Amino acid sequence: xxxxxxxxxxxxxxxxxxxxxxxxxxxxxxxxxxxxxxxxxxxxxxxxxxxxxxxxxxxxxxxxxxxxxxxxxxxxxxxxxxxxxxxxxxxxxxxxxxxxxxxxxxxxxxxxxxxxxxxxxxxxxxxxxxxxxxxxxxxxxxxxxxxxxxxxxxxxxxxxxxxxxxxxxxxxxxxxxxxxxxxxxxxxxxxxxxxxxxxxxxxxxxxxxxxxxxxxxxxxxxxxxxxxxxxxxxxxxxxxxxxxxxxxxxxxxxxxxxxxxxxxxxxxxxxxxxxxxxxxxxxxxxxxxxxxxxxxxxxxxxxxxxxxxxxxxxxxxxxxxxxxxxxxxxxxxxxxxxxxxxxxxxxxxxxxxxxxxxxxxxxxxxxxxxxxxxxxxxxxxxxxxxxxxxxxxxxxxxxxxxxxxxxxxxxxxxx
Amino acid sequence: xxxxxxxxxxxxxxxxxxxxxxxxxxxxxxxxxxxxxxxxxxxxxxxxxxxxxxxxxxxxxxxxxxxxxxxxxxxxxxxxxxxxxxxxxxxxxxxxxxxxxxxxxxxxxxxxxxxxxxxxxxxxxxxxxxxxxxxxxxxxxxxxxxxxxxxxxxxxxxxxxxxxxxxxxxxxxxxxxxxxxxxxxxxxxxxxxxxxxxxxxxxxxxxxxxxxxxxxxxxxxxxxxxxxxxxxxxxxxxxxxxxxxxxxxxxxxxxxxxxxxxxxxxxxxxxxxxxxxxxxxxxxxxxxxxxxxxxxxxxxxxxxxxxxxxxxxxxxxxxxxxxxxxxxxxxxxxxxxxxxxxxxxxxxxxxxxxxxxxxxxxxxxxxxxxxxxxxxxxxxxxxxxxxxxxxxxxxxxxxxxxxxxxxxxxxxxxx
Numbered sequence: 101x102x103x104x105x106x107x108x109x110x111x112x113x114x115x116x117x118x119x120x121x122x123x124x125x126x127x128x129x130x131x132x133x134x135x136x137x138x139x140x141x142x143x144x145x146x147x148x149x150x151x152x153x154x155x156x157x158x159x160x161x162x163x164x165x166x167x168x169x170x171x172x173x174x175x176x177x178x179x180x181x182x183x184x185x186x187x188x189x190x191x192x193x194x195x196x197x198x199x200x201x202x203x204x205x206x207x208x209x210x211x212x213x214x215x216x217x218x219x220x221x222x223x224x225x226x227x228x229x230x231x232x233x234x235x236x237x238x239x240x241x242x243x244x245x246x247x248x249x250x251x252x253x254x255x256x257x258x259x260x261x262x263x264x265x266x267x268x269x270x271x272x273x274x275x276x277x278x279x280x281x282x283x284x285x286x287x288x289x290x291x292x293x294x295x296x297x298x299x300x301x302x303x304x305x306x307x308x309x310x311x312x313x314x315x316x317x318x319x320x321x322x323x324x325x326x327x328x329x330x331x332x333x334x335x336x337x338x339x340x341x342x343x344x345x346x347x348x349x350x351x352x353x354x355x356x357x358x359x360x361x362x363x364x365x366x367x368x369x370x371x372x373x374x375x376x377x378x379x380x381x382x383x384x385x386x387x388x389x390x391x392x393x394x395x396x397x398x399x400x401x402x403x404x405x406x407x408x409x410x411x412x413x414x415x416x417x418x419x420x421x422x423x424x425x426x427x428x429x430x431x432x433x434x435x436x437x438x439x440x441x442x443x444x445x446x447x448x449x450x451x452x453x454x455x456x457x458x459x460x461x462x463x464x465x466x467x468x469x470x471x472x473x474x475x476x477x478x479x480x481x482x483x484x485x486x487x488x489x490x491x492x493x494x495x496x497x498x499x500x501x502x503x504x505x506x507x508x509x510x511x512x513x514x515x
Numbered sequence: 516x517x518x519x520x521x522x523x524x525x526x527x528x529x530x531x532x533x534x535x536x537x538x539x540x541x542x543x544x545x546x547x548x549x550x551x552x553x554x555x556x557x558x559x560x561x562x563x564x565x566x567x568x569x570x571x572x573x574x575x576x577x578x579x580x581x582x583x584x585x586x587x588x589x590x591x592x593x594x595x596x597x598x599x600x601x602x603x604x605x606x607x608x609x610x611x612x613x614x615x616x617x618x619x620x621x622x623x624x625x626x627x628x629x630x631x632x633x634x635x636x637x638x639x640x641x642x643x644x645x646x647x648x649x650x651x652x653x654x655x656x657x658x659x660x661x662x663x664x665x666x667x668x669x670x671x672x673x674x675x676x677x678x679x680x681x682x683x684x685x686x687x688x689x690x691x692x693x694x695x696x697x698x699x700x701x702x703x704x705x706x707x708x709x710x711x712x713x714x715x716x717x718x719x720x721x722x723x724x725x726x727x728x729x730x731x732x733x734x735x736x737x738x739x740x741x742x743x744x745x746x747x748x749x750x751x752x753x754x755x756x757x758x759x760x761x762x763x764x765x766x767x768x769x770x771x772x773x774x775x776x777x778x779x780x781x782x783x784x785x786x787x788x789x790x791x792x793x794x795x796x797x798x799x800x801x802x803x804x805x806x807x808x809x810x811x812x813x814x815x816x817x818x819x820x821x822x823x824x825x826x827x828x829x830x831x832x833x834x835x836x837x838x839x840x841x842x843x844x845x846x847x848x849x850x851x852x853x854x855x856x857x858x859x860x861x862x863x864x865x866x867x868x869x870x871x872x873x874x875x876x877x878x879x880x881x882x883x884x885x886x887x888x889x890x891x892x893x894x895x896x897x898x899x900x901x902x903x904x905x906x907x908x909x910x911x912x913x914x915x916x917x918x919x920x921x922x923x924x925x926x927x928x929x930x
Contacts, residue, residue, distance in 0.1 A: 175718030184609050188624065188654045320719060320749050410622030410646060 120248050121313035122168060122331035124396070125306050126160065126338040127255045130345075131205075131393035132212025132364055133451075134300045135386055138342050139367035141293050142349030144358055147271070147278035150346055152294055154279070156301050157339045161332050162495045163466070166473050166484070167307045168331045171314030172324040173482045178311040178465075179408030181472050191408045197461045199428070202305055202401040204454025206436030209397060211447055212390030214440055215365040219383045225441060232437035235395050236430065239415055247395075247415065254392040258341045260381040264371060265344030267378040270351030279343070292509050299506035302499055304461040307469060309400035312407065321482070348382065398432035459507040466496040521580060521639065522650075523603055523626040524657040524665075530583035531561045531570065539563050539591075542584070546600035547641065549696035554679055556628065556639035559584065560594050560602075569594040578630050578637040580662055587636060598694050601684070603641075611717070612644065613683040615701045618709040620716045624650035627676060644682045647675025687720040689727070699725050703733040711740035714750075723753040726762070735765030738774065742929075748777035751786070760789035763798075769814030769916070772801035776811075801916075809893050810886035812926070813907045813916030819847040820873060822856045827869045829859075842921075845904040847914055848873055854912040855883055858904075883908050886915055890926065897923045 130138075141149040167178065174181060183191040213231050214224035239247055285291075310331075319327045353359060353370045361367055368383040399415070402425050406413030412422040419426050439445055470492055473484050484492060529542045540563025548557040559570040568591040576587040601607065607623050614621050625645040631638050645653075649672040656665050683701055686692045702710055702725060714722045714737065726734050741747050751759045751774060763771045763786055775783040775798065783802070787795050797815050804810025816839050818832055829846055836843075846864075848857040857877035867876055883906045884893060896905060897920060909915045 175720070175722075183622070187609060188651065192651070192655060315718075318743060318746050318749070322749070322752070409651060410624060412619070 119330055120252060121171075121310055121317055121319075122164065122327070122334035123255050123337065124248070124251045124313065124334075125164065125310040126331075126334035127258055127341075128309075128393045128396045129160070129301060129303070129306065129338055130258065130341055130389055131209060132216070132386060132390045133208055134342070135345060135389055136361075136364040136367075137293075137296050137300045138345040139349045139364050140361050141297060142346035143353040143361045143367060143370070145290060145293060146350040146354035146358065147274045147347070148283045148285075148290075149293060149297065150275060150278040150343065151280065151282045152297055153339045153343055153346075156298060156342075157335055159298070159495050159499060160301060160335045160338070162488075162492055163302055163307065163469075163499070164310055164331050164335060165328060166469055166492065167311040168314045168319070168327055169324065169482060170469070170473055170479070171311040172319045172327055173321055173479055175315055175320075177315055177404065177407045178308050178469070178472075179404045181478070182468055183408045183410075185472060185475065185478075186468065188409075194461070194464060195405045195408050197457060197464075198304060198308070198404060199401060199432075201454055201457040201461055202397050203432055203436060204450055204457065205303075205305070206394060206397050206432050207439050207447075208451045208454065209390050209394040210437045210440045211451075212364070213387060213394065215363060216368070216383050216387035216390055219365050219368055219379075219386075228437050228440050231391055231394065232433050235391065235398075236433050238395060239399055239429070240426070251392065251396070254388055255337075257388040258337075258385060260385040260388070261341050261348065262344045264378045264381040264385070265348040265351075267381070268348045268351035268371065268374050270347045271355070275343075275347050275350070292506075295502050295506045295509065298499065298502045299455070299459075302462065302503075303458055304465045305397060305400055305404075307465055308404040309396060312400070312403050348378075352378075394433075394436070398429050398436070401432055402426075402429040456507055456511070459503045462503055463496075463500045466499065470496060519580075519630040520642065521578065521628050521630055522645070522653055523608070523628065524650075524653045525580060525662045526559075526628070526639070527604065528658055529578075531559070532583050532585050533589045534586065536585070538583075539586075539589075540568065543567060544602050544604040545639070546597075546602045548597075548599050549601055550599060550694070553696070554641045556603075556641065558594075558600065561591075567594040568592070572638050573636065575636055575638070578639065598691065601695050607644070607684070610685070611721075612677075612685060613702070613713055614646075614677045615681040615683055615705070617677065617681075618705060618713065620713055621646045621677065625653050641679045643676035643678055645674070645676045648672055649674050650676075685717070685721045685724070687724045689724070692724070692728070699728045703729050707733070707736035708740045710737040711742070715741060715743070715746065719749065719753070722750060726750055726754060727758060731758070731761040732765050734762045738762060739766055739770045744773065744777045747774045751775075752778060752782055756785050756789050759786050764790050767814055767816060768797040768801055769812075769816075769922075771798045772811075773806075776802055776806055804886060807890040808886065809884045809888040809890075809905075809907045809918060810915070812890065812893060812922050813886075813918045814922070815916045816842065817845075817847060817904075817906075817914070817917045818843065819849050819853075819914055822848040822850055822874055824848070824873050825869065826864055826867050826871050826873060826876075829864055829873055830869075842919065845906075845917070846873070847906055847917075848877065849914055852911075853914060855881070855906055855908050855914045857881060858906060882906075884918075885910070893918060894923050894927060 170178065170181065179191060179195065182194065210228050210232065214228050217227040218224060238250065314327065348371065349367050352374060353367065364386055365383070368379060368386060371378040371382050403413050405428055406422070406425045411424040413425040414422060417425065439450070440447070473479060474489065476483055526542055526545060531539045531542060533539050540561040542559055543562040544560040545556045546558040546560065547555065551557060555572060557572050560567050561570060570586065570591055574586050574588040576585045578584050603626055607626065609623065611620050611622050623644050623646065626641060627643040627645055628639045629642045631640055649669050652669045652672065653665055656668065683699065684697050686695060686697050714725055726738070738747055738750060763775065766774070775786065787799065801815070818836050818839060820828060820832055833840065844861050846859040846861060847855060848859065850856050857874065858881060859873055859876050860878060863876040882896060882900055882902065884896065886907055886909050893905065896902060903920050905918045906914055907916045907918060
């Protein structure tokens with residue numbers, strides 16, 4: 101009995117010890133862009149899009165599981181592996197793209213900060229610089245363990261969406277039915293919305309961040325079983341949050357009058373009739389998501405680039421020891437936040453442009469991942485089994501196809 | 516000394532010409548045979564037709580940048596993978612190595628070689644391993660523009676290189692290490708804290724290879740300095756039980772107990788069984804205590820004397836415990852039942868006469884804790900009374916061990 105208890109305690113300890121990377125990565129996925137997409141889906145189509153969450157979760161799990169497995173088995177980050185296996189030139193091109201993409205992403209996160217706090221009537225000229233400084237200090241002055249704890253706490257704050265979902269008192273019966281019953285319509289808007297949901301879910305930076313975080317956490321092959329569960333649970337939690345965002349908007353907006361919304365903050369405002377708490381929680385959730393992603397993205401980018409190109413990196417290093425790391429990190433925050441503050445800056449076009457780059461980079465990253473995870477000298481017995489390889493290729497081809505389609509529609513919309 | 520130098524990026528794709536000046540092919544890689552010579556490029560591998568050919572160093576007449584490599588002997592053998600070769604492009608470029616003088620892990624971008632001319636032939640000697648921006652520029656433009664242009668382009672950038680003698684190549688496979696004459700002896704001479712920083716950055720396979728290879732004493736010191744207890748445990752678990760036991764034997768009992776307590780009970784029991792029984796008693800006793808109590812924090816490296824002893828007796832006792840002297844700052848007096856009766860700051864011995872009773876030199880207030888005292892209370896006592904050493908007593912008041920300020924600092928830092 102003591103043995104059993106001992107083992108149980110050990111298993112729990114292992115799970116707690118690996119907790120972090122999967123949860124954080126999956127949750128950052130619900131950044132302001134993601135929240136807008138889900139809100140728009142709920143506002144326009146009500147409960148209809150809910151069924152897509154199950155396949156989206158599966159795709160997310162397949163992709164993320166590969167990353168965390170590579171991290172645990174090789175003990176190296178994704179950009180490390182790409183560098184070692186495919187050389188410096190390819191790595192350089194990928195890293196250059198990644199910096200560009202993430203710069204635009206950081207910008208849209210700060211735009212999210214501006215619009216969410218704008219709901220409370222605070223000027224962006226106050227909120228954006230202050231949050232940029234806060235983000236910079238949080239990571240530079242903290243160490244990884246404490247920063248990760250703050251990030252995990254930020255994950256918990258996503259529960260505000262679940263509560264606001266309840267406060268709206270949506271039609272739960274409909275929601276339940278639509279979650280399991282696929283609905284296809286040949287309506288261009290509907291198809292566009294479905295593609296958009298997948299497009300915002302899987303981004304290139306996530307793979308780099310997740311794998312590095314797994315490595316940094318020191319997850320070993322022995323703990324991998326626990327780490328895999330963590331990744332899967334993280335993905336599920338993320339899409340549960342997405343579920344409640346859609347449901348809240350379906351209940352608050354669609355059931356009154358279906359309409360197109362332009363911004364996530366518009367969805368928050370629409371929740372006002374359901375009490376100030378519903379509104380407050382939704383907007384606070386939006387702010388949390390924006391600032392959380394604004395912390396992770398610059399950090400993850402600086403890490404990936406420095407790992408791949410062989411510069412010293414890490415928040416535990418001092419400025420003098422890792423100058424390029426801190427330079428990149430600071431640059432992304434300063435430029436990302438600065439652009440939001442320029443009056444009449446073409447923000448929407450920039451975000452669109454970042455999605456174009458995202459769409460170009462993602463296929464590369466995913467294909468490299470599958471190639472790497474099938475190398476026996478790297479992965480040993482942990483290479484993809486055949487069925488998983490099939491599933492991965494199918495998922496990757498689907499994700500690439502959908503992102504490209506998303507991209508195409510976006511670009512056509514530009515004219 | 517070499518009169519000219521050549522970068523590996525320049526050597527790659529250099530044409531190789533036979534006696535009549537006809538082109539045989541281009542250089543694809545170059546290899547050292549470390550067992551024969553530690554820095555001479557022994558083979559050039561050239562690719563012309565289907566198979567690669569291998570050029571021995573003594574078949575080369577001249578090597579000229581811009582012209583190519585002229586041979587003095589065209590009897591070339593086809594290349595087949597030789598286990599005794601360290602191939603630069605395959606085994607060194609883009610891989611991580613340890614910079615022994617700079618005490619860090621770096622990634623190789625390029626290699627600088629010297630062309631040594633002895634009248635008969637030109638030979639290449641590996642001089643430096645290049646890291647940093649300058650060599651990245653060379654890699655990026657290699658093959659895209661003439662070498663002389665690249666040299667001009669990179670010139671303004673300050674070089675960043677490691678002398679080949681101080682570059683330690685990493686190889687997890689022990690057999691291959693032997694064949695390539697890779698040792699980790701240079702690492703043994705590093706400060707254990709530096710070595711610990713390095714192994715913390717390495718992937719698990721390389722990390723384990725280092726601990727497997729270096730002598731047990733250096734390994735024990737470095738292992739004690741590794742900050743993350745989880746990593747300490749995973750290192751020990753990965754080693755052969757016998758080697759793990761050798762390392763643990765070299766550690767002080769309290770550190771050994773700390774590390775072993777992180778392992779699964781089965782594994783730590785195996786290691787203890789393998790150790791010399793004389794060393795294990797104390798470790799086993801320490802293992803009984805909960806980690807976050809005084810018992811779990813304490814070590815058993817103290818000097819105690821009978822309460823009637825004189826300064827002379829104390830000096831004799833110190834001579835008998837020379838291995839403890841480095842960290843010692845307090846002596847303890849016990850009664851005939853081994854119960855703690857007083858603490859004596861070591862420095863007081865210097866100003867006392869030889870015949871003086873130790874009792875009279877004792878600190879005015881006796882501060883002690885019991886083995887099951889909570890960690891927080893212990894750190895509080897250190898702060899309140901400005902302690903360097905705190906005695907720990909068991910239920911019967913017998914002196915069981917001491918907690919020293921460095922233990923407390925480590926605990927506070929981990930928070």
